[in-house]
Amino acid sequence: MSTKPALAYNDAEKGILDLHSPQLANLAKDEKKAADIEVFAVQSLKKDAPVTPSNVAKPPPAPAKPAKKSTPLWVLWIIWYNSYRRFFTVVFTVNFIGLGFAIAGKWPYAAKYPGALVVGNLNVAVLVRNEIFGRCLYLFVNTFFAKWTPLYFRLGCTSTLQHLGGIHSGCAISGVAWIVLMVVHQFKQKYLFNDSILAFGIITTIVLFITICAGLPWVRNTHHNVFERNHRFFGWTSLCMTWIYTIVTNAYDTADGKFDHVGRYVVQQQAFWYTIGMSTFIVLPWICTRHAKVDIELPSPKVAVLRFERGMQQGLLARISRSAVKEYHAFGIISEGTHAKYHYLICGVQGDFTKSLVNDPPRRIWTRELKVAGVSNTSRLYKRGIRICTGTGLGAALSTCIQSPYWYLIWIGSDQEKTFGPTISGLIHRHVGQERLLLWDSKLRGGRPPTMKILKEVYEYWQAEVVFITSNYVGNFEIQHGCKEAGIPCFGTLWDFVSDPPEFSR
Numbered sequence: 015m016s017t018k019p020a021l022a023y024n025d026a027e028k029g030i031l032d033l034h035s036p037q038l039a040n041l042a043k044d045e046k047k048a049a050d051i052e053v054f055a056v057q058s059l060k061k062d063a064p065v066t067p068s069n070v071a072k073p074p075p076a077p078a079k080p081a082k083k084s085t086p087l088w089v090l091w092i093i094w095y096n097s098y099r100r101f102f103t104v105v106f107t108v109n110f111i112g113l114g115f116a117i118a119g120k121w122p123y124a125a126k127y128p129g130a131l132v133v134g135n136l137n138v139a140v141l142v143r144n145e146i147f148g149r150c151l152y153l154f155v156n157t158f159f160a161k162w163t164p165l166y167f168r169l170g171c172t173s174t175l176q177h178l179g180g181i182h183s184g185c186a187i188s189g190v191a192w193i194v195l196m197v198v199h200q201f202k203q204k205y206l207f208n209d210s211i212l213a214f215g216i217i218t219t220i221v222l223f224i225t226i227c228a229g230l231p232w233v234r235n236t237h238h239n240v241f242e243r244n245h246r247f248f249g250w251t252s253l254c255m256t257w258i259y260t261i262v263t264n265a266y267d268t269a270d271g272k273f274d275h276v277g278r279y280v281v282q283q284q285a286f287w288y289t290i291g292m293s294t295f296i297v298l299p300w301i302c303t304r305h306a307k308v309d310i311e312l313p314s315p316k317v318a319v320l321r322f323e324r325g326m327q328q329g330l331l332a333r334i335s336r337s338a339v340k341e342y343h344a345f346g347i348i349s350e351g352t353h354a355k356y357h358y359l360i361c362g363v364q365g366d367f368t369k370s371l372v373n374d375p376p377r378r379i380w381t382r383e384l385k386v387a388g389v390s391n392t393s394r395l396y397k398r399g400i401r402i403c404t405g406t407g408l409g410a411a412l413s414t415c416i417q418s419p420y421w422y423l424i425w426i427g428s429d430q431e432k433t434f435g436p437t438i439s440g441l442i443h444r445h446v447g448q449e450r451l452l453l454w455d456s457k458l459r460g461g462r463p464p465t466m467k468i469l470k471e472v473y474e475y476w477q478a479e480v481v482f483i484t485s486n487y488v489g490n491f492e493i494q495h496g497c498k499e500a501g502i503p504c505f506g507t508l509w510d511f512v513s514d515p516p517e518f519s520r
Contacts (some may be wrong), residue, residue: 098180101179105181105184112124130283131192132196133256134189137292137295138181138185139186142179142182145382172480190226193218200215208266211262214259225244225251229241250296253292261286306323306378307323307378313436316363317362318368319435320345320359320379321356321357322358323356324356325356326357330413332345348438401414401415410484416441423450424453424454425452469481481502481504484506493506
């Protein structure tokens with residue numbers, strides 16, 4: 015099943031706006047060695063600053079378009095069958111083996127406690143998507159495994175944390191499969207059960223199924239607002255129906271056909287406590303929701319820069335919305351550190367939500383004080399690394415390079431200073447040294463850069479251990495597949511429902 019990539023996906027980690035940058039490095043010459051990479055000073059932020067040959071690099075001629083090259087099948091397979099799909103395969107397989115034993119009557123536990131298997135799976139599905147649990151996992155890994163452990167182990171930690179969604183999806187689908195089996199079993203023996211139990215079983219199953227459908231990759235990437243509204247509200251409805259179904263099922267005594275098992279008996283059941291846990295994991299993040307003050311800078315019609323109070327550690331995402339409960343959108347956080355007075359979000363103007371930030375800038379906006387940890391948060395694991403991004407993808411990348419002198423920034427686009435304004439340009443100018451900064455102005459240089467050639471040279475020059483990529487689908491595909499083929503460890507944006515792989519040049 016395939017479709018075209020959704021280039022309007024509302025997530026700053028996707029870096030979908032192809033914007034442009036000040037000029038810094040000339041890597042167009044094939045004979046240039048990695049150690050000889052030239053990095054020029056960023057242009058002064060002052061409008062009246064003189065433009066001299068010392069601070070402006072002359073644009074080279076437009077690079078010739080290289081021949082198209084298809085990606086080897088083994089690279090396509092390695093990247094397609096990533097940790098997400100491996101997690102999903104393991105969870106799905108284990109559960110469906112259990113379902114097979116249960117159907118065959120070979121697993122007494124499943125026959126005695128089917129509700130526990132339903133709610134247990136849903137409990138894990140919710141847990142791995144919980145922001146607090148995620149932050150705890152990232153903190154644990156970054157605290158105990160940073161830098162000293164073997165590189166393959168650290169890469170495995172990053173891959174695991176990035177792809178926990180595979181456990182989420184696998185457990186959610188398995189939970190629905192178990193409740194279908196449970197309801198079917200009850201209907202086969204419907205003379206033992208009250209009609210209300212059968213009715214609530216059907217309703218709960220249908221609502222859970224709709225919740226899963228609303229979270230399918232195709233819906234998320236092509237109809238994001240539909241996903242946000244339906245996955246959330248049907249999810250809450252599913253929680254309420256699960257509570258009702260759990261209580262009535264356990265309170266009913268099939269021996270005398272009455273709801274005799276109340277109070278202590280219901281509380282002693284496994285399904286009851288699993289539902290308590292699931293409810294807690296769902297509610298906790300919403301306790302952190304605040305209507306926060308925001309200042310919005312509009313440096314150009316293409317970008318809105320949001321400023322919030324309080325500094326942040328690197329590698330976090332902020333979810334913001336004009337409503338307390340609807341349509342939250344995630345953007346990468348830019349901050350100078352936890353000591354800083356402010357943190358910033360770069361919002362590329364492309365959807366209804368981001369357009370409203372320009373047309374009707376709010377003074378307050380809903381956000382969660384507890385921020386989401388992104389894959390960049392694991393940059394602390396590595397001794398040296400490269401952060402390559404395009405356009406608004408800078409929002410998810412810049413904090414890592416600001417807060418650590420061991421990360422090299424490559425930013426591809428055009429007219430960054432004009433498009434993103436003095437605030438973002440100033441952060442780069444003040445905190446990212448010339449020796450670890452490469453900006454490519456595609457407008458000035460007459461086209462896209464030879465991305466893999468540049469990245470390979472910087473990788474050797476910087477002696478990096480890993481590359482983190484934030485780009486649109488085409489850029490992410492090109493860089494990630496090129497890195498895999500070259501043997502460079504990398505992590506890119508997750509595009510889990512896209513069209514057939516494009517051909518690309520290197």
